[in-house]
Amino acid sequence: MSAPPPTTSAWRSHRLLLLLSLMYADNFIGRQIMAVMIEPIKREFGASDTAMGLISGLAFAGVYALLGLPAGRIADRVSRVRLLAVSGLMWCVATVLCGLAGSFGLLVLARMAVAVAEAPATPASLSIIADLYPPQRRSFAISCFTAAPTFAAIVALSVGAWMVGAWGWRNAFMVLALPVLPVAALLAFSVREPRRGIWDGGHTGPAVPPGMWSTLRELWACRPYRYLVLASAVTTLGANAYGMWNPTFLVRSHELSLQNAGLLAGLVGGTSAGVGMLFSGWLTDRLTHRSQRWHLRIPLIGHSIAVVSLAAYLLWPHATLLQAGSVAVPTAMLWCGLNGFFSVWWVAPSYSFITHLVAPGQRAVALAALTILTTLLGVGVGPLLIGAFSDGLQPWFGAESLRYALLFVCATTLVAMFAIRRVGGLLAAQPQGGLAVSGSTP
Numbered sequence: 001m002s003a004p005p006p007t008t009s010a011w012r013s014h015r016l017l018l019l020l021s022l023m024y025a026d027n028f029i030g031r032q033i034m035a036v037m038i039e040p041i042k043r044e045f046g047a048s049d050t051a052m053g054l055i056s057g058l059a060f061a062g063v064y065a066l067l068g069l070p071a072g073r074i075a076d077r078v079s080r081v082r083l084l085a086v087s088g089l090m091w092c093v094a095t096v097l098c099g100l101a102g103s104f105g106l107l108v109l110a111r112m113a114v115a116v117a118e119a120p121a122t123p124a125s126l127s128i129i130a131d132l133y134p135p136q137r138r139s140f141a142i143s144c145f146t147a148a149p150t151f152a153a154i155v156a157l158s159v160g161a162w163m164v165g166a167w168g169w170r171n172a173f174m175v176l177a178l179p180v181l182p183v184a185a186l187l188a189f190s191v192r193e194p195r196r197g198i199w200d201g202g203h204t205g206p207a208v209p210p211g212m213w214s215t216l217r218e219l220w221a222c223r224p225y226r227y228l229v230l231a232s233a234v235t236t237l238g239a240n241a242y243g244m245w246n247p248t249f250l251v252r253s254h255e256l257s258l259q260n261a262g263l264l265a266g267l268v269g270g271t272s273a274g275v276g277m278l279f280s281g282w283l284t285d286r287l288t289h290r291s292q293r294w295h296l297r298i299p300l301i302g303h304s305i306a307v308v309s310l311a312a313y314l315l316w317p318h319a320t321l322l323q324a325g326s327v328a329v330p331t332a333m334l335w336c337g338l339n340g341f342f343s344v345w346w347v348a349p350s351y352s353f354i355t356h357l358v359a360p361g362q363r364a365v366a367l368a369a370l371t372i373l374t375t376l377l378g379v380g381v382g383p384l385l386i387g388a389f390s391d392g393l394q395p396w397f398g399a400e401s402l403r404y405a406l407l408f409v410c411a412t413t414l415v416a417m418f419a420i421r422r423v424g425g426l427l428a429a430q431p432q433g434g435l436a437v438s439g440s441t442p
Helices: 006-036 038-045 049-077 080-100 104-118 121-132 135-167 169-177 180-189 212-220 223-254 258-287 294-315 333-343 347-357 360-405 408-428
Strands: 320-324 327-330
Touching: 006 080, 006 121, 006 135, 006 169, 006 180, 038 104, 038 169, 049 080, 049 104, 049 121, 049 212, 049 360, 080 104, 080 121, 080 169, 080 180, 121 135, 121 347, 121 360, 135 169, 135 258, 135 347, 212 223, 212 360, 223 258, 223 294, 223 347, 223 360, 223 408, 258 294, 258 327, 258 333, 258 347, 294 333, 294 347, 294 360, 294 408, 347 360, 360 408
Parallel strands: none
Antiparallel strands: 320 327
């Protein structure tokens, strides 16, 4: 296979990766900033906590999941770059409508419209990245893309909180919509669609692609793919639940103010996770040229260290490591940073491995199915489960019930490790232990 001209192609690839990452980051700021908008929106519309939970979680996640597969199917059929440009424009309009909503019901509908616009973003972007970079450089490129939301969350919780406080939640939505407009314009008018399967011998699948459900059935018949999706979804369930409740845990068990708890959770947990995601992508590219098994070994190493450090963080007694100005930094934050660094080691190698498992013409649907499950379990189910566990444990542990409820996240990590090991066993059972192909049933 001949490589494209190194200088020009590399520049174009990096530029497009940057545009995709910027759009992805702004999308996630739009999700995370709702955390600092809950109180002002609730006061203005007189909404209940349950209603605010609906608008910040299920209303978005339900629509996103419902449209994920059709969006992935469209991305497998049309120009992905132009699809993302349209998606970005629709996202801007829907976000502005959130700021203009005159009632709580209209705000819910506007948030659902945001989910409609955002549905094609992840599967189309990851499918493009797989065609921008050869397999030996793909994991780090994916880690650059998937690290964007991690750093975006820090921006949303810090700058977003200031913006909402200074300008109000409506104007914050308006400002949030602006950065995507130039990205969408560049995608529409100055970026060329990369050829599908360029690093896979130019293979793009059958001349007449099968229907969406036929494609999904074929993908689901690939047992390594199925277990890898299960591992990713279960990991996200625990990770999002932990991320949602971590500031509250610091308030209850380490006696921090909510402001300081959010600051520490964002800076320590978020920064370490972002760095860990980039490092794992770089490490994967360095090791997988020796053996594709490193796509599975790196997540297993990360999970092994993360589950121990998370248990230590949750069970560490209240003690102060240092005083940073007015913020008393708990000793447990050392374990929080270690967990953040290793807990994301699964992301880049797992997403990259999926691009190896399935045909180029099915990648967007394959990644859409993964995104649907991770969104439903992570955004919709995970935080709710931890809250229920905490309530159930309260008669025994009182104010410390959340500390022990969060240990459930360790259990989800162990389940994910089992599923990843199962993938390795299935691949080892194939002739020469080769990679699975779409539709294979070892």
